[in-house]
Amino acid sequence: MSVGLTQPIWMEMALALLILPGVWCTSWLVLYQDVCAVRGSSVVILCTYHYPETLVNKNLTVEKVMWSHGRKQFFDGPFIIDSNNRTHTATKFEYVGNKVHNCTLQIHQVEQSDSGEYAFRFETNNGGKWTGSNGAKVNISELIISMTTPKVHGPIKEGDCVNLTCMNNCSSAVMWFRNGKPLQEESSTLYLCDISFQDSGNYSCSPKHHNRPLSEVIRVSVEYSPRNTSVSVWPSSEVLEGSDVTLTCSSNANPTLNYTWFKIDGDSCLEMVSQAELQFNVTHTGNSGKYFCVVSNKHGRQNSTILSLKVKDHAEGMAAVTLTILLAVLAVVPMIVIVPMVTWHLVAHRKKTTAPKPDTEENTQTTEVHVTSPTSDCSLTEERREEEPSQQDEVPYATVHITKQRANIQQQNEEATAIYSSIWEQQAKEDLYSVVSRPTPRGKQAQDDPVIYSTVFRQ
Incomplete structure (x- = not known):
């Protein structure tokens, strides 16, 4: 809504009104928006203001803006917002406008005491003080x-x-x-x-x-009958004589429940106590048995699951402890033996697999060659035989070293390669031929053995 402005009458403004008729109603305006806020919320009072850019050949600027709460404070305050008051530290009210045309005010967490009228006031550089005659109305509502x-x-x-x-x-x-x-x-x-x-x-x-x-x-609050009723035991469902035992009954229901504990005694049930927890000291094995609880409210009742409690005498307890220790020993001892063995095996296997291997290996076979001079040698004359009868009976021996690459052994055996050997004898320079027998390799038949020829020279 449009709100008029009030200003003390003084000479300069009177001249301005005479020169610029209608400026009072059209050029000086403050526009508010009434708001309704819920208690506890934050509200924003939207506000704009207008003024002439010049007045009596003088440019107008806004030097000070203020907000007041309550009609009595519209003109003289106190003001909840004062742009020139640096000591103003109120955080409930926040001016989010400027000194041009925006005069919006925000109020945080409003209460009933914040309801009423709020007015905007500004002062210009020519000494003018202007206030909206009617303020914005703020209503506070309750949820x-x-x-x-x-x-x-x-x-x-x-x-x-x-x-x-x-x-x-x-x-x-x-x-x-x-x-x-x-x-x-x-x-x-x-x-x-x-x-x-x-x-x-x-x-x-x-x-x-x-x-x-x-x-x-x-x-x-929605009421309902008991459900999910169960029991629990502390410290365990198997205890020794003289131990303290606590049985607890749990259930979901609304309103509150009534609890009753029972012990099954043959074909009947023995009522124990009427509370959520059943606590007792087991003095003898007769406390063993089956227990359950019953919960109820005005909407229904429900039985819990059955809990079996076993009480052991001291002899049985010691036997159980001994058995436990024995089982633990039987479980640990094999591990003490097996773990080192497995570790040793892994280390040995790792050393074996990581040992360096040569790229090629040579197998050297030594074959002793028995060279026998033939009894009838066509290359020798009868005269020579008579002159050297003793030499005919001599049997020369030669040692032949056969070196083969491992990768070629099988191929050489299959091809029956002829190997020649030269033997030099100083007494005669004649060719002798002999058959050298080579040991038969394992897995090969005799007929497949290669024939090794040796040439013997006499000097």
């Missing part, structure tokens, strides 16, 4: 949350329908929260039909786009 149940004074049971309503005078769009966490519903009424125990919790609401609840909390 009212309520619940409707099938029975006004009756409990809420599973399957019932419950309606929650969040009302305020500012807006119908709200956000709902359960236990502080936002829900998807945005209408002013939250419908909880076919309600279950999982819907129990603390509900609250706030205006839309607020990330925290602002209303009071309303409790929704």
